[in-house]
Amino acid sequence: MSERTLVLIKPDAVRRGLVGEVLGRFERKGLTIEAMNLRSVDTALADEHYAEHLEQPWYPGLRDFITSGPLVALVLSGDQAISVVRGLLGATDGRKAAAGTIRGDYSLSNQQNLAHASDSPESAAREIKIWFPEA
């Protein structure tokens, strides 16, 4: 079934010049880019997106990171896009993510892990509304 998912190519990927590499993997997989923009994130937007993590001891560090420079927000669509994109990203911690995944190939961190992707239809709907209210 075709699904939409919200992806953030995080500030570490932008700084490292890996936007094209990450986007290319999504495109070559066959996913469709439905919407995309490069934007800065303020703390209010960071807190809304990461609402479920606000109480975590590591959240202040994550907020500093996600607001540290521009990121690329996009909506991808395709058959089972939510789980397919999570599979392409690999495990949250880049040190543990399997080789061949985006995080496994390019990240050595559990925070600066290149990209975010929605983890369920409910979070995709919530997150698409946050980042692309017009969509």
Ligand SMILES: Nc1ncnc2c1ncn2[C@@H]1O[C@H](COP(=O)(O)OP(=O)(O)OP(=O)(O)O)[C@@H](O)[C@H]1O
């Ligand atoms: N222990 C931690 N220390 C620092 N940052 C963390 C830690 N755990 C998670 N994070 C950061 O919070 C984000 C969200 O964590 P979550 O557990 O939801 O992982 P995820 O679902 O794989 O990642 P995402 O939601 O970004 O796709 C991670 O992508 C990472 O940037």
